[in-house]
Amino acid sequence: MQAAEQTPVLAPxxxxxxxxxxxxxxxxxxAVQRGLSAGEVQFQxxxxxxxxxxxxxxxxxxxxxxxxxxxxxxxxDIVAKGTPLKEVMAELYGKAAGxxxxxxxxxxxxxxxxxxxxxxxxxxxxxxxxxxxxxxAQMQKQDRVTxxxxxxxxxxIGAFHEALNLAAVWQLPVVFLCQxxxxxxxxxxxxxxxxxxxxxxxxxxGMPGERVDGCDAAALHDVLSRAFARARSxxxxxxxxxxxxxxxxxxxxxxxxxxxxxxxxAAKANAPVIRLRDRLLADGLATEAELDEIxxxxxxxVDKAQDFAREAPAPDAEELYSDIFADPAAIPDGSCxxxxxxxxxxxxxxxxxxxxxxxxxxxxxxxxxxxxxxFLLGEDLHxxxxxxxxxxxxxxxxxxxxxxxxxxxxxxAIVGASIGAAMAxxxxxxxxxxxxxxxxxxxxxxxxxxxxxxxxxxxTNVPIVIRTLTAGNVGSFGAQHSQSLEAWLTHTPxxxxxxxxxxxxxxxxxxxxxxxxxxxxxxxSMRLYFTPGEVPLEEYRIPLGKADIKRExxxxxxxxxxxxxxxxxxxAEQLAGDGIDAEVLDLRSLVPLDRQAILxxxxxxxxxxxxxxxxxxxxxxxxxxxxxQEALHGKLKAPVGxxxxxxxxxxxxxGLEALHFPNAARIADAAKALAR
Amino acid sequence: xxxxxxxxxxxxxSMQEGTLSEWLVPDxxxxxxxQPIYSLEIEKSIMDVEAPVAGILKHGAQAGSALPxxxxxxxxxSD
Numbered sequence: 001m002q003a004a005e006q007t008p009v010l011a012p013x014x015x016x017x018x019x020x021x022x023x024x025x026x027x028x029x030x031a032v033q034r035g036l037s038a039g040e041v042q043f044q045x046x047x048x049x050x051x052x053x054x055x056x057x058x059x060x061x062x063x064x065x066x067x068x069x070x071x072x073x074x075x076x077d078i079v080a081k082g083t084p085l086k087e088v089m090a091e092l093y094g095k096a097a098g099x100x101x102x103x104x105x106x107x108x109x110x111x112x113x114x115x116x117x118x119x120x121x122x123x124x125x126x127x128x129x130x131x132x133x134x135x136x137a138q139m140q141k142q143d144r145v146t147x148x149x150x151x152x153x154x155x156x157i158g159a160f161h162e163a164l165n166l167a168a169v170w171q172l173p174v175v176f177l178c179q180x181x182x183x184x185x186x187x188x189x190x191x192x193x194x195x196x197x198x199x200x201x202x203x204x205x206g207m208p209g210e211r212v213d214g215c216d217a218a219a220l221h222d223v224l225s226r227a228f229a230r231a232r233s234x235x236x237x238x239x240x241x242x243x244x245x246x247x248x249x250x251x252x253x254x255x256x257x258x259x260x261x262x263x264x265x266a267a268k269a270n271a272p273v274i275r276l277r278d279r280l281l282a283d284g285l286a287t288e289a290e291l292d293e294i295x296x297x298x299x300x301x302v303d304k305a306q307d308f309a310r311e312a313p314a315p316d317a318e319e320l321y322s323d324i325f326a327d328p329a330a331i332p333d334g335s336c337x338x339x340x341x342x343x344x345x346x347x348x349x350x351x352x353x354x355x356x357x358x359x360x361x362x363x364x365x366x367x368x369x370x371x372x373x374x375f376l377l378g379e380d381l382h383x384x385x386x387x388x389x390x391x392x393x394x395x396x397x398x399x400x401x402x403x404x405x406x407x408x409x410x411x412x413a414i415v416g417a418s419i420g421a422a423m424a425x426x427x428x429x430x431x432x433x434x435x436x437x438x439x440x441x442x443x444x445x446x447x448x449x450x451x452x453x454x455x456x457x458x459x460t461n462v463p464i465v466i467r468t469l470t471a472g473n474v475g476s477f478g479a480q481h482s483q484s485l486e487a488w489l490t491h492t493p494x495x496x497x498x499x500x501x502x503x504x505x506x507x508x509x510x511x512x513x514x515x516x517x518x519x520x521x522x523x524x525s526m527r528l529y530f531t532p533g534e535v536p537l538e539e540y541r542i543p544l545g546k547a548d549i550k551r552e553x554x555x556x557x558x559x560x561x562x563x564x565x566x567x568x569x570x571x572a573e574q575l576a577g578d579g580i581d582a583e584v585l586d587l588r589s590l591v592p593l594d595r596q597a598i599l600x601x602x603x604x605x606x607x608x609x610x611x612x613x614x615x616x617x618x619x620x621x622x623x624x625x626x627x628x629q630e631a632l633h634g635k636l637k638a639p640v641g642x643x644x645x646x647x648x649x650x651x652x653x654x655g656l657e658a659l660h661f662p663n664a665a666r667i668a669d670a671a672k673a674l675a676r
Numbered sequence: 677x678x679x680x681x682x683x684x685x686x687x688x689x690s691m692q693e694g695t696l697s698e699w700l701v702p703d704x705x706x707x708x709x710x711q712p713i714y715s716l717e718i719e720k721s722i723m724d725v726e727a728p729v730a731g732i733l734k735h736g737a738q739a740g741s742a743l744p745x746x747x748x749x750x751x752x753x754s755d
Contacts, residue, residue, distance in 0.1 A: 034709075034728035039683025039746055253687025255721055 053272035057220035101457035127163030132420020153184025171236035214242030378431030450494035501565035508542030545592030553583035570664035616644025
């Protein structure tokens with residue numbers, strides 16, 4: 001602990017301010033534990049006792065406009081950041097006046113007004129998001145610093161590695177604050193790592209690391225001041241390891257037998273609040289009366305906040321459906337009514353023949369040109385490669401590497417950075433090269449991007465557009481590059497999903513997604529990537545939630561999206577030869593969902609067949625089928641049919657791969673069976 | 677005068693009920709905030725539950741009762 005060797009000298013007033021914040025933290029903790037003990041409230045509470053000095057010292061270094069990301073054991077950080085106590089307490093009590101209207105709870109407080117951007121319940125997940133907040137500040141040329149707190153346990157998870165590496169590469173203004181309290185939940189340090197110092201790992205990433213006594217307010221202040229100064233002056237990130245000791249079990253009521261009892265007793269006797277109080281008195285910096293007065297004032301303020309929380313009303317039932325999307329009507333099951341989508345006239349003017357790949361490139365170019373908040377990030381996006389299939393070729397040369405950013409191969413870091421930047425006013429368009437790779441960043445996509453609006457009671461939102469490609473049914477990509485995983489995303493409330501079937505639709509949907517205040521995943525299909533179509537050159541948007549009849553018919557509705565639409569159209573031609581007039585409805589977006597178009601089409605034809613590339617079992621088609629039988633029971637002339645991918649991983653050998661996927665012949669056969 | 681209701685706390689995710697194994701302070705006695713007032717047995721561990729406020733403790737449940745979280749077991753009347 002190099003910094004503790006010579007205890008730095010701090011102005012007495014600064015030390016007293018730190019003491020005041022420490023007392024406030026301790027009082028909040030005590031008030032919460034009283035409420036839990038009395039059985040007044042019931043929730044999982046992860047106390048931060050023993051870590052107060054870290055947050056209190058931080059409060060003397062951090063600016064109100066600096067960003068904070070913390071974790072579920074983060075009440076001390078939140079109090080130190082200056083988030084209003086009444087709103088914090090009300091959130092813990094699940095009340096409407098809470099920071100998240102009672103919808104986030106103790107693990108998900110956020111209050112952008114005080115700079116508290118995210119509290120996450122997922123270990124380590126805050127770090128990639130902190131990078132994004134730092135990236136936004138860097139790109140907006142602001143001197144804001146982002147601090148992200150995490151426990152020692154978070155040093156074992158992959159997000160830690162991805163985030164530190166990216167922060168160093170991009171020299172982001174982020175302070176990684178590891179609060180090493182000796183335990184990862186119920187598991188001691190020695191049981192989960194052979195590292196003797198987490199700060200020492202910083203060197204491996206090419207950033208400074210400092211290890212400090214996490215109970216020594218003055219030493220902490222010193223180290224944090226240096227880290228913040230580096231970040232603020234463009235010298236990049238620092239990893240600070242503050243070594244302390246947790247003063248109780250993992251959660252309120254938890255056993256403490258897993259803890260080293262002698263170390264625990266010693267830590268309690270030398271608790272940060274006691275230590276600073278003793279120091280202030282011993283150095284003659286404060287009198288007992290003065291410190292008692294501070295304690296009484298803080299107690300009174302905390303009591304007032306707790307009384308407020310107790311008396312405050314619970315959220316109204318309507319809150320259940322608010323803050324999922326900017327517009328509740330985007331909820332795809334119709335719970336909040338049908339989405340009103342404006343009729344958009346077909347684009348006039350010149351068109352150009354482009355492949356979907358070229359249309360994507362052209363659209364990204366437009367978005368980058370028209371909106372300075374837009375930037376792209378992903379693997380290999382920059383020239384000369386310009387993307388693995390040249391989808392972004394030329395864009396980094398034209399718009400610069402600041403706005404077309406190549407990244408390490410680190411999907412959590414890519415999506416996390418996008419989330420943070422979006423929360424801070426940017427419009428990131430991350431690329432997850434192949435949609436199968438969503439599996440390695442699904443925590444960022446579904447636990448964070450999709451849910452932050454709800455978990456914050458609408459105080460934050462994440463306007464990102466994740467572009468991702470499926471390489472299915474082009475031969476030779478095999479089981480890990482060929483899936484269509486949209487159902488993973490449609491199953492997570494808060495995420496919008498688009499899946500175009502033509503170059504022109506890809507452009508209009510991408511531009512609409514880019515305007516959207518909610519996160520959107522835009523799927524792209526390798527199978528369509530190199531097939532040309534006419535694309536209007538002007539800017540136009542295809543509203544999410546607006547399906548398109550690609551072929552009119554009266555006998556049967558084939559409902560599809562993505563590359564399967566082409567197969568459906570080919571099937572319709574075959575069916576026409578057999579005297580069956582099929583309509584092909586291209587959903588274009590799955591969330592929001594154009595329920596009205598589906599019901600109108602099937603209401604007219606009386607027969608429906610859903611087809612998609614994704615595995616049929618548990619696929620999105622099942623949702624459409626369920627919706628149709630609920631809405632049109634008695635009017636359907638036949639059961640709703642489905643043609644999707646077979647229940648197999650996707651084989652490499654082309655013959656087997658082709659057997660997996662739907663094709664025109666399978667669709668036509670199924671349609672004939674329904675029309676009979 | 678304010679009355680604070682005492683309920684069995686939810687002290688673990690797995691906790692379905694706890695046993696109020698012993699009142700540590702007699703009925704009708706004055707207690708201070710933070711003073712242990714009863715022992716709660718959950719599975720095999722014992723937790724001493726502290727008074728959330730100062731005042732006169734009124735027992736509302738017998739020692740030995742196994743009760744679910746949230747069940748009322750008494751109150752503290754503060755001045």
